[in-house]
Amino acid sequence: MSVQTVCLGWHWTPYRYTRTAVDQGDAPVAPFPDWLADLGRAAVAEAYGDPAAGAAYAPDAALINFYDEQAKMGMHQDKDERSDAPVVSLSIGDTCVFRFGNTENRNQPYTDIALRSGDLFVFGGPSRFAYHGVVRGTQPGTGDPATGMTTGRLNLTLRVTGMP
């Protein structure tokens, strides 16, 4: 992993969620905003074709990752949550190659997908614990200037931590 990360709601460090940023002097964690939960609910409703699944979705943490041109993220599973609720991923800025694998191990078979600014990707059902990662090298100049980002890529993943 070579991204820069900030969290909302709960702070994530390998391999746990905490109420404060334990690796940054116990700094407070910014709250998880209602509008972002609404976006997550809309994404799940659309991906599942099921308004009830969307309405039931209650994310309480977001990891926000910034990728510069050199950044990558190795193949991993999102499994530090005490919940199998979907993970909703939103991409903003430069296009990347997202590698979507299988649930058994970090090897092939996997599918490489270009994630562009504005793309939403939902990990749910049998794909919830699929290995995934980002290939090194976002594609400079491919973002949408209307986002206000001049360089790099932001990825937000919305999660249900299952924490009390």
Ligand SMILES: O=C(O)CCC(=O)C(=O)O
């Ligand atoms: O940047 C991405 O599209 C993937 C992010 C990711 O895998 C993660 O936050 O666990």
